[in-house]
Amino acid sequence: MLTKDTLDTLNAQAVAAAKVSIETSGHTLAVVPDNCNLRNLEEFQSHRDRFRGSLHTHSLKAFAAYVERHIGGEDDKGASGFVDQDAMRAIVIFNLGTPDEAGHGDDRATLTLKPTAAYKALTEVIGRSMSQQQLAEFLEDWAPHIIASAGEQQLNTLAAINAVRRMQIKSTSELNSEVGDLNNRRSAMEEIEARSLETLPTTFVFSTKPYDPLEVAAITLRLSVITSDKAPVLKLRWVGQEAQQEAFAEEFQQVLEGEIGGLLPLTIGTYSQGN
Structure with a gap:
């Protein structure tokens, strides 16, 4: 009678001999004997399955140049930009996709303005x-x-x-005192002036x-x-102060529109990726 361990070993050997692989959108997965789990083979390939990464910069020119190089053609995966006026920060997500074909959202560029x-x-x-x-x-x-x-x-x-x-x-003091049969009043006044x-x-x-x-x-x-x-x-x-700082934020948005507004849609606000 075969034991459970023996059956697991036979199954593992059969899976390994079959060399089962699964092609998914952008990934090649292989079925390996360890409990028949799926394993991504990207790390063993000459190239990654897709481009992903994060750029962080304080330079508007560097940010705009990177966005322009990254957008368009076959690599266009639904890029969108988000402008956080309070933080004077802009984030472009190159592979956000669309509601019908959502992207992974893990290819980004972030611009954070640095005060002079x-x-x-x-x-x-x-x-x-x-x-x-x-x-x-x-x-x-x-x-x-x-x-x-x-x-x-x-x-x-x-x-x-x-x-x-x-x-x-400059400090000056004046002292008043009044004495009567039924009362005794005393007052002091001090004037302080910066000169x-x-x-x-x-x-x-x-x-x-x-x-x-x-x-x-x-x-x-x-x-x-x-x-x-x-x-x-x-x-x-x-x-x-508040009104002038709001004006700085509005100017930031206008500068961004002039630099990259023609390349992708810009939205005022912040964005977080859902699970």
């Missing part, structure tokens, strides 16, 4: 509490990008920086490209001086 050095430095100080020295050093580092003003008066940038450095807090030996700037205009493919933007900054301590605390506030 000036824009990155600016975003790092927006809303941050700074000392006089910290703000002055920031202004000195990026002076070529900055126009300072006090109200309607435009200031020399170096003079504006010097005004920040020479800022002082400078130079004209103190109230507004800065910081001009820079936020991201390399975009145009130069003029970003308006308001200077706030907090005088609740012995030394003044300074903050820069970006006027209209």
Whole structure:
């Protein structure tokens, strides 16, 4: 009587002798004796069954050139692009296919815009509490990008920086005391004022490209001086920040449309592959 192990061995030898292979769309599978599992033979072939991979770049020109080379002809498998405006990122999926003939979606190119050095430095100080020295050093580092003003008066940038450095807090106190037969009242008033030996700037205009493919933007900054301590605390506030950042995202979309919009459809949003 044959045991189970003996039967498994005979079956395995029969499968191996039959050299059974299965041709599927884009793959060659072989039936191997190990419990008659299917095994992909791609790793043993001279070429892969299909092209797949992922490109990641910060360069719009490199991204557009790669997409153009990759699209069209017999290799066109239903390419689509998706633009994530919040992340300033675009993803092209070359083999997405169609709803009727879905592709594998594993051949992609991703563009993530990298902020310029000036824009990155600016975003790092927006809303941050700074000392006089910290703000002055920031202004000195990026002076070529900055126009300072006090109200309607435009200031020399170096003079504006010097005004920040020479800022002082002036404190004056007034004490009132009144004594009567039935009451005793005492009050104190203290006035604290931030002053400078130079004209103190109230507004800065910081001009820079936020991201390399975009145009130069003029970003308006308001200077706030907090005088609740012995030394003044300074903050820069970006006027209209959300609206201007939305404009950057819209410009990004327009630049992409100009570069690759004629090659494939672009959709605003993100895409995730289902199982």
